[in-house]
Amino acid sequence: MLVSRGSRAKALVACATLLLATSACGDDKPEEEPGAAQVRLYGTDGNMLNSFPAELKDRADLVDGMKGTTPLTPLPDDFKKRLLSVDPDLTDFLYSAEAYDAVAISALATQLAGTTEPRAIARQIVGVTNNGQRCETVALCLRLAREGRDIEYRSVSLTRAGFTDAGEPATASYATLHFDGEKINDGKTEFVGAGDESGASTKSPPKPRKQGGGKAGPLILGGLLPQTGDLALANPPLAAGVALALRDVNAAGGVLGKPVTWIPGDDGTNPAIAKATVARHVAAGVQVIIGAGASGISREVLPQVAAAGRVLFSPSNTDAGLTSVDDKGLYFRTAPPDSLQGRALADVILRDGPHKIALVARKDSYGEGLQESVRAQLEGAGIGADQMKLVTYEPPAKGKTVDFAAGAAEIKSFRADAVLLIGFGESAAVISALADAGVPIRH
Structure with missing residues (x-):
């Protein structure tokens, strides 16, 4: 909150009068500088999750008022119910649709290839989503594929257009999410489309084979999902989407x-x-690997996967640089690149009319890539370089937390009134550090 100018006693009186719990009331909290601007927090797909506030433990209320974007299609109630039949404890659905479609497309591409040979599967993946007979259920699409028919798969995450030549969605839907009462307030969620349908591939895949030709199955899919680590809070919806597919x-x-x-x-x-x-x-004979969860992890393992001649298919990678990575034609994703999310996120921030913006990112291809995308979009909208501060931090080692005390001091000195947090579960330590430094977080 804004603290009145004057003595500490006056500040305490003002707090009691206004009944605001978010102030510097109480001797155990850092005192805010007179005239300090309230800071609004913004997040991204790595932390705008119902499971995120728990990372702050007894300070979970610090997220209230935080808003951000995530790739998200309005999910049909029936799809959500089916996911909950797989995992009744689900609290988030982020990337569940993309995980479902990554498995479904892999299965359809294999059926059309008539073989479980990974490179043959890869040559069918883009074509599964473009220029054939449209089908919107796995059962119908598989039946058409068994008949040797070209198909155009549409489902929960692929609604407007198919894949580009690079093997990623040509269009996307983004949601603006808001934290209220330590959880996402679905009543405030807004959806916006991004991308261009003309970007979808027009190339023809190899001619489909009817069932019975080629190498017999089974198709073996292997998971490479964040069961542990900084992104583990996003694993439940990913796993549920895979299981349902x-x-x-x-x-x-x-x-x-x-x-x-x-x-x-x-x-x-x-x-x-x-x-x-x-x-x-690879040793177990897996032909298609579903993952990784984080873009930086996919970058690390892609040379190994490609050398083994396997397909890597991620439901949640958004690093824009992966569009042009040397993948030997074996990398695909159902999540849209951050070149699209950067624009949506900048729009959300600009709506609130900030004067000084701190862009905080984990130091990896996802964090720094999205940070640069947002920076460029803000600059294009007229925000000067002197109005932005770019801060990065090293992802913490296993069992450790981020030490962001110095970064928080920088942001406080900069007098930012908006802070974007590009990270995963470890973003909680960044928020705590800001609060500990006396940065007045707006709720």
């Missing part, structure tokens, strides 16, 4: 006449853990 594919007869097999695996939000998981999947 597997259930639907196998209920519809499986792929190449056999049930699809799933081998779970952890990426740990850690390159060493992820590489060990990839090695196990």
Whole structure:
């Protein structure tokens, strides 16, 4: 809150009069500088989750008033109910639709290829989403694929257009989310579209094969999802989306006449853990790896996956640089690139009319990539370089927390009135550090 000018006693009287719990009332909290601007917090897909406030423990109320964006399509109630039938404890649905579609597209591409050979599967993936007979359920799409028909798959995350030549969505939907009462207030959620349908691929894939030709299954999918690590708070909806898709594919007869097999695996939000998981999947004969959760982890393991001739298909990677990465034609994603999210996020920030903006990011390809995208969008909208401060931090080692005391002091000295947090669960330590430094967080 804004603290009245004058003595500490007057500030305490003002707090009692206004009944505002967010002030510097109480001797155990840092005193705000006279005239300090209230700071509004903004988040991204890595922390705008109902599970995020728990990372702050007894300070969970610090997130109230925080808003941000995430790639999110308005999910049908039926889809949510089916996800909850898989995991009744779900509190978030972020990337659940993208996880569902990554598995479904992999299954359909394999059926059309008529073989479980990974490179043959990869050559069908983009075509599954473009220029064929439109189908909107796994069962119908599989039936058409078994008949050797070209298909155009549309589902919960792919609604407007299919994949680009690079193997990622040409269009996307973003949601603006708000924290109230330590949870996302669904009543305030707004959706906006991004991207261009003309960006979808027009190339023809190899001719589909009818079932019975080629190498027999089974199709084996391997998980590379954040069961542990900084992004673990996003794992439940990812896992639920995968499980629901597997259930639907196998209920519809499986792929190449056999049930699809799933081998779970952890990426740990850690390159060493992820590489060990990839090695196990390759040894087990996995043809398509679903993951990784974080863009930086996919960058780390992609050379290993490509060298083994496997497909890497992520439901949640958004690093714009992955669009042009050397992937040997084996990397795909159902999440849209941050070149689109940066624009949506800048719009959300600009609506509030900030004067000074601090862009805080974890130091990896996801954090720094989105930070740069937002910076460029803000600059294009007329925000000068002197009105922005870019701050990064090293992702914490396992079992450690981010020490952001110096960064918080920088932001306080800069007198920012808006702080964007680009990170995962460790963003909670950044918020705590801001509060500890006496930065007046707006609720």
